[in-house]
Every structure is written in structure tokens, then in C-alpha cells.
Amino acid sequence: MADNIEEAVANAIEEAPPRNFRETVDLAINLRDLDLNDPSNRVDESVVLPSGTGQETQIVVFAEGETAVRAEDVADDVLGGDELEDLGDNDDEAKDLADETDFFIAEASLMQDIGRYLGTVLGPRGKMPTPLQPDDDVVETVNRMKNTVQLRSRDRRTFHTRVGAEDMNAEEIASNIDVIVRRLHANLEKGPLNVDSIYVKTTMGPSVEVA
Secondary structure, eight states, rough: OOOHHHHHHHHHHHHSSSSSSSSSEEEEEEOOEEEEEEEESSOOEEEOOTTTOOOOEEEEEEOOOOHHHHHTTTTTEEOOOOHHHHHHTOOOHHHHHHHHHHHHEEEGGGHHHHHHHHHHHHHTTTOOOHHHTSOHHHHHHHHHHTTTEEEOOOOOEEEEEEEEEEOOHHHHHHHHHHHHHHHHHSSTTTGGGEEEEEEEESSSOEEEOOO
């Protein structure tokens, strides 16, 4: 299957008209034979891509003390307890932060406060933070999340995720797609039988089916 994926990626990049911006490469996944009204059947997975996303990933860390200091070198923003409380009082600012951020990470000790102040904003967007346990390395966690994408179907049969950028080579992007497909096959109720079709495309280019 890997060869077929690489060929589909190469065709998608080759067939995309030139643009004056750097396009992402996206995957469209169509599911079948699943009752997606039942939340237990929905896809909701974080997947680390072996070749990276090829794009900037915005990561915000909620932390205090030494963890906050270490996070400042790798995260896009680091917010403490006081700032968390301020966000809870400013719904518009909280929504803007949620929409602009790909992933949140938070010290486990702050998770209860995050639920209280930001749960109604982050929860519906599927962006509740990844808890950082006391023994976890915040730098390592942030760097791993920079190469992570979220697979989230919600109640839709078709959903999308980015798998790279147009200036990555086809082999790198294909390795990312292969990991996603394997994860889906492993976690869906009927494995490959629950996947109707998969397409790859650049942001503005035509879709190419992954055989």
C-alpha cells in the first residue's frame, strides 16, 4: 500500500496549479458502516507524524514555576494560573486563543481550573489540554506535539487532516499517511472495512484517490 500512497501523493503535488503561497497537503477520509451518532464510534485520535507536519503548529502551555520557564523556549505562549483566570473572564479572548492554537498542554495540577474557566470554550472545539504529569518533560512533550495532527470525525462521515506541505517529498508525506491509515485500521470497529475511500490533495489542488 505504501507504494500506492506515494504515487498518489506525487500525482497530487504534480497536478496542483502553481500558487503564490506554500500549500499544505491534506488527507480526506470517508468512513462507512458506522453509526456516528454514537460518540463511541467517532474517530478522535492524536497521531504523531514520523516526517512532521511541514507546517507551524501553534502550541500553548499552561504551567507555573520551572515548567513554565522551560516551556518558554519551545512553546508559542506560556500562561500561568492568573492569566488562566483572566481568560475565564474574557470569553472573546478565550475563543480567539482557542481558534488560533492547534494544541494546548497543561500541568496536571491546573487541569481542574482549566475545566472551570475554559471548559466551555475548549471542550466543544476538541482542544482540552494534554495533561503534563510531574515526571513528564515539557520540552519533549511540546516538540512531540509539533509533529502531531488530530484525527476527528465528530458525527461526519468525511473528515480531513493535514499530512504535510507541498515542498516535502512524496516519500515523507506517504510515510505520514501510512501511519494514519494504520491507526484507523487498528482502531475502527471493522478496521479497513469501515474506510470507504481516502483522497490526498494540496490546499487548492485536485483530489487524488489513495488506492
